[in-house]
Amino acid sequence: MTIRRRALALISGGLDSLLAARVVMEQGIHVEGINFYTGFCVEGHTHAIRKKDRTRPRRNNALWVAEELGIRLHIVDVSEQYKNVVINPKHGYGANLNPCLDCKCFMVGKAVEWIEKQGFDFIITGEVIGQRPMSQRRDTMRIVVRESGVGERLLRPLCAKNLSPTLPEQKGWVDRDKLFGFSGRSRKPQMALARRFGLTDYAQPAGGCCFLTDEAYSRKLADLWQARGSREYELDDIMLLKVGRHLRPRPHFKLIIGREEGENNFLQGYRHQFIQLRINSHPGPLTLIDGEVTPDDCGLAARIAARFSAGRDAEEVEMLLLDRDGSEQLLRVAPLPVAEIRPEWYL
Numbered sequence: 001m002t003i004r005r006r007a008l009a010l011i012s013g014g015l016d017s018l019l020a021a022r023v024v025m026e027q028g029i030h031v032e033g034i035n036f037y038t039g040f041c042v043e044g045h046t047h048a049i050r051k052k053d054r055t056r057p058r059r060n061n062a063l064w065v066a067e068e069l070g071i072r073l074h075i076v077d078v079s080e081q082y083k084n085v086v087i088n089p090k091h092g093y094g095a096n097l098n099p100c101l102d103c104k105c106f107m108v109g110k111a112v113e114w115i116e117k118q119g120f121d122f123i124i125t126g127e128v129i130g131q132r133p134m135s136q137r138r139d140t141m142r143i144v145v146r147e148s149g150v151g152e153r154l155l156r157p158l159c160a161k162n163l164s165p166t167l168p169e170q171k172g173w174v175d176r177d178k179l180f181g182f183s184g185r186s187r188k189p190q191m192a193l194a195r196r197f198g199l200t201d202y203a204q205p206a207g208g209c210c211f212l213t214d215e216a217y218s219r220k221l222a223d224l225w226q227a228r229g230s231r232e233y234e235l236d237d238i239m240l241l242k243v244g245r246h247l248r249p250r251p252h253f254k255l256i257i258g259r260e261e262g263e264n265n266f267l268q269g270y271r272h273q274f275i276q277l278r279i280n281s282h283p284g285p286l287t288l289i290d291g292e293v294t295p296d297d298c299g300l301a302a303r304i305a306a307r308f309s310a311g312r313d314a315e316e317v318e319m320l321l322l323d324r325d326g327s328e329q330l331l332r333v334a335p336l337p338v339a340e341i342r343p344e345w346y347l
Helices: 015-025 061-069 079-087 100-118 138-148 188-197 215-228 235-240 261-268 295-307
Strands: 006-010 030-037 073-077 122-124 245-250 253-257 275-279 286-291 317-322 328-333
Touching: 006 015, 006 100, 015 030, 015 061, 015 122, 015 188, 030 061, 030 100, 061 073, 073 100, 079 100, 100 122, 100 138, 215 245, 245 295, 253 295, 261 286, 275 295, 286 295, 295 317, 295 328
Parallel strands: 006 030, 006 122, 030 073
Antiparallel strands: 245 253, 253 286, 275 286, 275 317, 317 328
16 A cells, blocks of 8 residues: 655745645645744734734735645644743844744754654755855755754755755656746746635745844844843843834833824733833823833833823823732823934934
């Protein structure tokens, strides 16, 4: 009897991983997906909080891909193990704090552990030579193979014809002639293939799926590390970096200022971890104070928060300062003049 081979596809939720899995499924291979949660995923966070993103579908694109393909998806939380990848990347960072090559080695390595436990035959990724400057070059693709321990069990269906045959091709489990030779940054070949498969509602290939590729986010993470004197973080830290305006008026504290109702509601969930400023007299943001502060620091923070409220031009704004222990203090402050808010405070 012919054994039906089984493959594990790394599913990010993007078009490439969707197509890579579909191409292999077309050859009769049993495919299941895996998605690794690092804490830095763009999916399901800010666009579920902010009004400006409400036109976007509120969905987890990795789950949507699995549903579209009709495959089982395994979602694995690797956020703790992933810390070392972010903090100490062997191959360094990209343009921002994105350790893309180390990340790919890590992800494929975790997939190797999974298939060895589950008895699967090989791994699929949606990589394309030349598409990413750090992790998807011919030389770095070889590094991924070597450091992940995957050997010849890694099939990249979208660019396979530009690479040496892998184990699934050598063994005849997949027909190499039915794979592709895509290369470069253009997504036109992938979009044409998607049309051929009748796929239309996929996530648009722009911006990436990781906050670490974002310049503003990376700047806030670097500031967090510098302020704490340690390149460490917890999950709450990196979640809060995704929300609100972040200003550091003095080296020992910063403000996280909600930009709209959804962010205010989200920040309210951290009321026991930070000092809060809640404006009473006018519509305005909820503000968290991150750091050890003096009464003078709190006064400055209150004046800054008032500047971002509807009372920005009022003589006085009233607000409550709520400490971590639940104690309250009523403050009445004059909003800080906009000319006194220094550009370098913004993170």
